[in-house]
Amino acid sequence: MATVTRENIGLLNDKITVKVAKDDYLPSFEKALKQYSKTANIPGFRKGMVPTGMIKKMHGQSVFTDEVLRTVEKELTDYMTKENLEIFAQPLPMSENDARQINMNEPAEYAFAFEIGLxxxxxxxxxxKEKMTRYKVNVTEEMINEEEDRLRMRHGKMTEPESVTGDDNVLNVSFVETDANGNEVEGGVKKDNSLLVKYFNASFRPGLNGKKKDDSVVLQISAAFDEKEREWILGDLGFDKHDAEAANKFFKMMITKVGLVEKAELNEEFFNAAFPGKEIKDEAGFRNAVKEEIQSYWDKQASNHLQHEVYHVLLDHTKIEFPETFLKRWIQQGGEQPKTAEQAEQEFPTFANQLKWTVIIDKIVREHGVEVKPEDIQNFAKQQLFGYMGMNMGDPEQPWITDYVNRMMQDRKFVEDAYHRVQTEKVFGWAETQVNATDKPVSVDEFTKELEKHQHHHH
Incomplete structure (x- = not known):
């Protein structure tokens, strides 16, 4: 009769010893041999007619070892189920185990020990209990005007005037790296781009007025653009956006096309193109929709910011002890490639942090009934698709969208990833209801500064 004993060997770290007697494994060994002789293909014998004795001679020891170990594993699993043990990862076989002790010709009692992390x-x-702030960005008339302008440009009509007339002209340009006199640098950077005149700084713009297709100017990035646009242009040219040396390089910028977007008129056709399905009739309704969209964007940013705070409170203020010795051994043995004790020591802090977050999420999910349903994953797939395609969730459902979602639901990796992300989102949703946050109205600038302060708190 098999016996299982358990003893504590460290913090949340137990040793389980499984002893199996002959009676526990011999019947299954005999059965396995018979099964083997039925299926074995051995020259000179018809299939299924190989004598058991011969099979025993040829393969007996490996079948015997397998059966003993399988019996041990079954006893271990049954014990952990019966005792309702909550463990990390898998039990680790201890170094004292030696499968070489298993001898078919001398069946005996065998003991195998395993280490578990509880x-x-x-x-x-x-x-x-924590002091937190829920920011509310004030949407100003100026922000609504800017967005209205952007939408009217986006839905406007592109024309090709002869020359540059003002800030709203679109220039297709070709940058070629030169020296200060406009002579091309050998092996220098070349890049095409498309820019609005208003992207150049105020002192540079007047020099562009009246320029036509095939005209060119020699410029220094640092002198032609203000900080935000300069960083964007440098990045596009393949430099580090903070590289002051690159910003002082000279480029010959040739205009390959002058364009101008005639802004869309403020009429029902435009309102419906900008906000399909909202049936907006007049400018007031349109501005209201713009305001709602801007507010919704900043509310989402504020919610993300609050979630960052929640994440740190949960992680920093939840006290959890871990079976460190076990987990370090598990890092060494549990992966595809074995690792050294030094590697395990080095990886442990990051590993423990991730593990801590996982067990916190698991506990919240269990205790507060956080549930992810198939339709949540379907919606997630749809949102992703609409994000890629630049579509609105309110757009009418097309058959190809349903096909796409059904296809994604067959993709195991996608479903697992989506499940995890939806679950985390729902956990944060629950957490936000537990927070006593003070509401604080702020401007975009104030909120952006607040975000920058927390930039190093990524998760």
């Missing part, structure tokens, strides 16, 4: 019992940090 999951800790802990309390999730009380989110209600």
């Amino acid at each position: 999951k800790p019992d802990f309390k999730v940090a009380d989110l209600g």
Whole structure:
């Protein structure tokens, strides 16, 4: 009769020893041999007619070892199920185990020991006790005007005037790296781009007025653009956006096309193109829709910011003890490639942090009934698709969208990833209801500064 004993060997770290007697594994060994003789293909014998004795001689020891180990594994699993043990990863066989002791010709009692890491019992940090702020960005008339302008440009009609007349002209240009006199640098950077005149800084713009297709100017990036646009242009040219030396390089910029977008008129046709399905009739309704969209964008940013805070409170203020010795051994042995004790030591802090977050999420999911349903994953697939295609969730459902979603639901990796992301989102949704956050109205600038302060708190 098999026996299983358990002893504590460290913090949340137990040793389980499984002893199996002859009676536990011999019947299954005999059965396995018979099964083997039925299926074995051995020259000179008809299939299924190979004598068991011969099979035993040829393959007996490996079948015997397999059966003993399978019996041990079954006893271990049954014991852990019966005892309701919550463990990390898998039990690790201990170094004292030696499969070489298993001898078919002398069946005996065999003992195998395993080390397990037990999951800790802990309390999730009380989110209600923490001081947090829920920012509310004020949407100004100026922001609405800017967005209205952008939408009218986006839905406008492109024309090709002869020359540059003002800030709203679109220039297709070709940058070629030169010296200060406009002579091309050998092996220098060349790049085509498309820019609005208003992207250049105020002192540079007047020099572009009246320029036509095939005209060119020699410029220094640092002198032609203000900081935001300069960083964007440098990045596009393949430089580091903070590289001051690159910003002082000279380029010959040749205009390959002058364009001008005639802004869309403020009429129903435009309102419906900008906000399909909203049936906007007049300018007031349109501006209202613009305001709602801007507000919704900043509310989402504010919610993300609050979630960052929640994440850090949960991680920093939830006290959890881990079976470190076990986990370090598991890092060494549990992966595809074995690792050294030094590597395990080095990886442990990051590993423990991720593990801590996982067990916190698991506990919240269990205790607060956070559930991810198939339709949540379908919606996630749809949102992703609409994001890629630049479509609105309100657009009418097309058969190809349903086909796409059904196809994604067959993709195991996608479903697992989506499940994990939807679950995390729902956990944060629950967490936000537990927070006593103070509402604070702010301007975009104030909120952006606040975000920059927290930039190093990524998760």
